[in-house]
């Protein structure tokens with residue numbers, strides 16, 4: 001006994017031996033974890049690169065760098081419709097996966113009452129939705145019961161009656177589209193008195209962004225941000241867009257188990273930014289709260305329940321912020337992406353111009369209702385959504401404890417699963433020539449398209465199921481109105497420096513859009 005004690009004492013007193021033991025321990029843990037992930041983990045049979053199966057680092061690093069969505073698509077092209085992109089993380093591309101992972105779960109024994117303990121839907125992964133535990137939740141992060149309540153409260157703001165009011169004559173949308181067109185014509189005129197016959201080169205990405213945030217400001221906060229007028233982003237919008245990269249990095253850190261570190265970052269270096277955002281939002285929200293009751297906008301539904309549900313100032317701020325970003329940033333992407341795709345494929349622009357310019361002779365006749373009758377315009381929008389989905393990834397769900405079948409595979413409880421719109425929308429399993437911008441594929445019925453190899457159901461850019469996008473109809477209305485009006489008013493040509501615009505960008509997982517330089521020239525009419 002004393003021999004062993006002596007031996008241990010001698011070992012501990014030898015610094016090299018102590019250092020060596022610590023090193024071995026440090027190496028053993030990740031090594032055994034990697035071996036477990038590769039050979040014993042419940043997901044070990046799913047295909048994917050060994051490094052991604054063994055360790056969460058490769059995915060996390062790519063996510064923080066904004067390259068994970070493009071890379072996941074390449075992995076699907078190599079490994080098929082299901083790929084293991086992290087030790088406990090699967091990505092799917094098949095349409096069935098949308099249904100299986102995002103729909104409400106059917107009632108099952110022990111789950112009849114949909115009580116608090118049950119899993120009525122696969123919940124969103126908190127790694128992706130909540131950076132800290134003390135954050136106020138918006139509809140995006142809210143859990144099942146709170147989510148249902150918030151969704152019901154917000155729904156009237158998205159109903160047809162509200163939509164008609166904004167899109168009709170004198171409505172917010174029309175006013176802003178008129179302003180956009182006037183501004184662009186002004187830019188083309190340049191010198192006073194010129195008719196703008198030569199046109200000019202503009203960064204359309206910015207013009208779309210300014211327009212969409214001005215509309216978003218009106219619909220959520222009751223006033224425009226004045227971006228179009230000033231031709232620059234409002235500081236609040238600028239600030240919010242600047243946080244996307246940091247948010248992606250936070251997700252990566254949490255993915256690696258560093259939630260504690262994120263909390264520390266929030267409470268130290270992040271404090272100044274949080275305080276700035278709080279102050280700016282306070283001013284905007286105070287203005288909205290001072291407006292008359294009973295407004296028809298996206299926020300009123302929530303305000304109606306303010307006292308009943310004891311909604312805090314923070315809670316209202318977070319909700320307004322999420323709706324502004326969700327409704328404006330996404331549409332700025334779609335308008336920019338669709339314009340780029342049309343101009344990169346001039347025959348599609350020509351076909352759309354023919355349809356719009358034949359249907360209308362007067363700009364005032366271009367309404368949401370009238371543009372809904374243009375089949376090629378709708379096909380262009382759907383194909384633009386497919387090829388440049390504004391939310392490329394990160395709609396991650398957690399499999400319930402008992403496990404679940406997804407797209408024909410049994411997945412163990414606790415696994416993270418997702419369908420990444422970028423991958424599903426570029427999969428050759430779902431589309432013929434997936435990298436070709438071909439709006440014609442959307443001109444036929446769903447059955448005919450399927451027979452030809454195009455599965456419409458695979459493109460779910462608004463997500464799927466009870467948590468899908470509330471703003472879908474509004475998004476279509478805005479896309480139709482703005483695209484039709486611009487095509488009616490202007491000829492456009494892509495500048496050389498904007499070719500290959502999409503693939504040069506990063507995703508966080510919203511697009512970090514680059515300037516889209518377009519030569520625009522007003523269409524001369526008698």
Ligand code: HEM
Nearest residue numbers: 139323326327330331390391461462463467469470471475
């Ligand atoms: C092309 C445009 C748009 C796209 C691609 C889009 C996409 C999405 C996606 C993918 C989600 C689900 C997010 C998640 O599960 O975490 C979502 C939710 C949501 N979107 Fe949109 N969106 C668009 C436009 C809009 C607009 C114009 C509004 C209006 C403000 C809006 C409001 C919302 C709201 C309130 C939710 C939360 C729904 C819920 O959780 O029940 N979106 N959107």
